[in-house]
Amino acid sequence: MRRTSPTAAHLEFLTQVLAIAAKDLSIERRSRERVLAAAAFSALVVLLFALAFDRTGAGSRELAAPVIWMTLVFGGLLAVARTFHLEREDDALTGLLQSPAPRDAIYLGKTLANAVVVFPLTTLVLVAFALLFGTGFPTPPAFGLTLVALSLGALAFVAHGTLLAVISTGARSGDALLLVLVLPLAVPVVIFGVDAVSASLAGRLAEAVPAIRWLGGFALVSLFSGAVLFRYLVEE
Numbered sequence: 008m009r010r011t012s013p014t015a016a017h018l019e020f021l022t023q024v025l026a027i028a029a030k031d032l033s034i035e036r037r038s039r040e041r042v043l044a045a046a047a048f049s050a051l052v053v054l055l056f057a058l059a060f061d062r063t064g065a066g067s068r069e070l071a072a073p074v075i076w077m078t079l080v081f082g083g084l085l086a087v088a089r090t091f092h093l094e095r096e097d098d099a100l101t102g103l104l105q106s107p108a109p110r111d112a113i114y115l116g117k118t119l120a121n122a123v124v125v126f127p128l129t130t131l132v133l134v135a136f137a138l139l140f141g142t143g144f145p146t147p148p149a150f151g152l153t154l155v156a157l158s159l160g161a162l163a164f165v166a167h168g169t170l171l172a173v174i175s176t177g178a179r180s181g182d183a184l185l186l187v188l189v190l191p192l193a194v195p196v197v198i199f200g201v202d203a204v205s206a207s208l209a210g211r212l213a214e215a216v217p218a219i220r221w222l223g224g225f226a227l228v229s230l231f232s233g234a235v236l237f238r239y240l241v242e243e
Contacts, residue, residue: 023108027116031090032123041086041124049082049128050135057139071136072204075157076197078132080190083125083161087168088185090117091176104241114237118169118230125165129157149207152215156203159222164193166229173240196225 035041056074094100103113133153137144145153168189175185203218 020109020112023112024116024119027103027108027113028119028123031117031120035120035124041089042127045082045086045124045128046131048085049078049132052078052081053132053135053139069205070140071208072201075132075136075204076160076200079125079128079157079161080164080193080197082128082132083165084168084186084189085182086124086128087121087165087172088175088182090121090169090172095176100241110238110241111234114169114234115230118166118233121165121169122162125161126158129154129161133157145208146210148212149210152212152219153204153207156200156207156215156219156222159219159226160196160200160203163196163222163225163229164189166226166233167192170233170237170240173237196222199225 053074056070056078060070091100094103104110106113108116133150134144144150168185171185171188175182175188199218199221203215203222206212206215206218
């Protein structure tokens with residue numbers, strides 16, 4: 008009996024992850040439902056904050072990190088909430104689970120697709136805040152470091168959201184349930200994310216690095232724990 012080499016097994020696993028992500032992204036490319044809903048929601052939230060608070064002086068800069076993170080978390084969860092809706096409606100989840108792809112590959116593929124949908128929100132929120140609050144755009148190094156912090160934090164809560172969307176999709180008031188389940192897990196991500204973004208936008212790039220390392224750690228732990236727990240959540 009021929010044994011599969013570790014390299015071939017890893018390549019096959021990666022191919023399965025990418026195939027599942029490509030399938031979800033192909034559906035999203037045709038409908039654009041989640042992207043448009045999350046983008047419109049994020050822009051409206053920033054607009055409401057801009058109308059509600061004083062946009063003059065240093066106070067607007069102090070609002071930057073909390074507003075950006077609140078917008079990103081809620082906008083991102085709006086996109087993640089419908090991760091398994093199509094599979095549930097068409098009873099395709101059973102077929103997906105019976106496919107040759109291992110369940111951790113299914114989870115990682117779904118998470119990758121959700122991350123691709125959510126990541127553009129980071130740039131959208133930063134640009135919307137700079138325009139509506141009149142703070143101006145940060146320097147390229149500060150902008151880049153801010154995007155890194157937002158992307159790592161987004162990956163962490165997207166990993167949690169993808170995992171817990173399995174539970175919320177089949178329940179009544181599923182979107183509200185997803186918020187209740189994910190928001191407590193997102194608290195440490197938001198805390199360190201606010202620190203990182205505040206320091207980056209203020210030009211204190213060295214101070215942002217420790218918080219960004221924490222965000223990277225949260226993202227890795229979230230992905231690993233999600234891949235392990237997903238197989239148990241989808242059991243009949």
